[in-house]
Amino acid sequence: MIARVTLEIALRKEFDxxxxxxxxxxxxxxSRVQVPFGARKVLGCVTAMAEESAHANLRPILKVIGAQTLVTPKILKLARWIGEYYCCPPEIALKSVLPDAVRKEQAGWRERLFVRALPQTEPLPKLPKRxxxxxxILEERKELPLQELIDLAETTAATVRSLEDKGLVTITTEISERDPYAHEHILPSQPLPLNPQQARALERIIAAMDGQQAKPSTASAGDMTPVSSSNNFRLQSDDVPQTEPKNASSVFLLHGVTGSGKTEVYLQALAHALEQGKGAIVLVPEISLTPQTVERFKARFSSGPLQTLVAVLHSHLSAGERHDEWHKIRQGRARIVIGARSAIFAPVDPLGLIIVDEEHEHTYKQEESPRYHARDVAIVRGRMEGATxxxxxxxxxxxxxxxxSRGKYILLEMLERVDAKKMPLVRVVDMRQAMRKGKSIPIYSPQLKEAIQQRLERKEQTILFLNRRGYSTSLQCPLCGFVAQCPNCSVSLTYHRRAQILCCHVCGHTEPVPSFCPGPKCGNPDIRYAGLGTEKVEDTLLKLFPHARIKRMDSDTLKKKDDYRRILGDFRxxxxxxxxxxxxxxxxxxFPNVTLVGIVYADMALHLADFRAGERTFQLLTQVAGRAGRGDIEGEVFVQSFTPFHPAIQYARRHDFAGFYEQELEFREQLKYPPVSRVAMLTLKGRNEEKVKLSADHLRRELEKALAGIKELIIAGPAPAPLARAESLYRYQIMLRARQMSEVSKRLAVMNQSLSLPEDVSLSIDIDPVNLA
Known part of the structure; x- marks a missing residue:
């Protein structure tokens, strides 16, 4: 037999x-295999078997890595689809479905010495006290790792070895699995009673899982289009392999206001999947959300008839923890998987349910090749495997x-909070009025300061939100106009006061803070810091409320692995x-005791050069506001804004998603932006700006030839990217908008292989981008 192998080096082809x-x-x-390639030995994955080859003198496989196949046929099919749809080499797509820790040639298991008490038929001999x-201890615990036993008994290994010599214990080498939550004490929880809206949503989901729910009318067995697109028109069935099972899944959008009890619906749907003998994947948008989610899910499935291991997959785990968690899933011991976007590739089999929480979050999109969207891949995987x-x-x-709205997915709505709790009262503060009363722009309006003081007096908690870290956003000279810029990127440097550095948040460049203006022929000692970040908000709070216990949480303060969990634990x-x-x-x-949320600068993302700016602002304001009033006391939210009448802010104030959606859709339809069209973004990068610009003009001409005949295609650009220079590379972009992406994606892949660009200019293709910078 002959094996077709995709190697881990980018060659875009299989080798026999x-x-x-x-x-x-x-x-x-x-199977993962090691094969000869020229004079080297390289790793690869068997992607097909054959009985004959077009090549003579084939070389043999050297060895097989691992005792079982690591890439299941189902995941292999998904990887092929990702490679085809997102215009990336198949070997890159294959590498993305296996964590680095699993791809290594060595097994990666940790072995430790375990001590076990042997059963005794005779009375114990007289033993020394130790x-x-x-x-x-061993009689009580039955079995313990040797080191743990030594620590518990406050003794030495020699003491334990002497017990082994007397035939009282046995010491063996065994695999010791690394569990990131091993030292957490989690109390079991029971299913909660559901309100009518929760019950209806769960009933529809369970009916689909039982195969009783017909698919929405516009989706056919061959239509495997991802969600990040308009589906008002039919895409070609060649978007995915043609071997989709007949029992293709239903896709539900659970639109539930903050505090409506979506998590309880997830938990009870997961319980049904386990009752069916199937597994499930739960995606969360950020690693920071994982600890609280894992705690709730482990509590529910840690005991009882549906007891199962809950595996966790995300990038903050150590390589060893990731290796062990992945193998628990592959061996079928862990049937529920929780994690960030790459967890969608977890080898759960059979798969009954996929949950994508906070599905709107842009962090589900991978920014490096393969540039997949985990939500979209979840839809495709669900349909391939017949999972809901x-x-x-x-x-x-x-x-x-x-x-x-087009009947592609089924809408389930939960528009009331559980236990009849009220949505928080949102007050929009016009900061233009507050600015007129003083010379400078204030950080806090008088209304927000008074509200914080009231919460402190009542022993209630407050959350203040600002989506910008650091102390000040720029260092400026009022005399000559000098602004400290990053030497590698077209952005100003951010001032970090505690570390006393200027830092670029794009490339990470840092430099010391100057004591006078470094501008030519200036030297002014009175340089000033403009703008604000979370560090400045924290410092001013400490001065305003000296007796309050204040904590800041951003990527600058979270240095250790458990910092996030520890800070949230203290807050709780x-x-x-x-x-x-x-x-x-x-x-x-x-957090039930949070009754006040203050949004310091609500306009921050509103005026970016991105058609999604309004949508992102609405989502962020609504999500932040939803942290208030989740207990028995009604919550209050202050939104400080310099554009208080912007639709995104006004609709968020009223918690009116439907109203925002209607007006936003009208704008998107006029300009042919998603969701009424599809987008592909082509970005050229290089160190010589003129060369990048000429390459972009050449690419435009090649695109016009390669994509000729595609209906309703709009080619915009080339133009400098909104972030014109990043990490010393100049950037030019061309945006494609089309009704149909399958044919565009195919032709782009073909064109990319034959495209001739200068050696120092690179091209990246992003299908369905979420970040246009």
């Missing part, structure tokens, strides 16, 4: 290798809601009065 007779029983589709203590998919959000993406226990943070505190968190 002979399967030696001694390896025949170990090699299968999905040996007695060791044996007593639930997308959940209080502020759904325009694309997903549009798909519901009431050890913190005011929590200041960026978007990592904006969503998914449940």
């Amino acid at each position: 290798y002979l399967i030696p007779s001694e390896l025949a029983s170990q090699v299968d589709v999905g 040996q007695q203590e060791v044996y007593r 998919v639930v997308l959940g959000s209080a502020t759904p993406s325009m694309e997903s809601f549009y798909n519901c 226990l009431g050890k913190i009065d005011i929590l200041v943070g960026t978007q990592m505190i904006a969503k998914g968190l449940h």
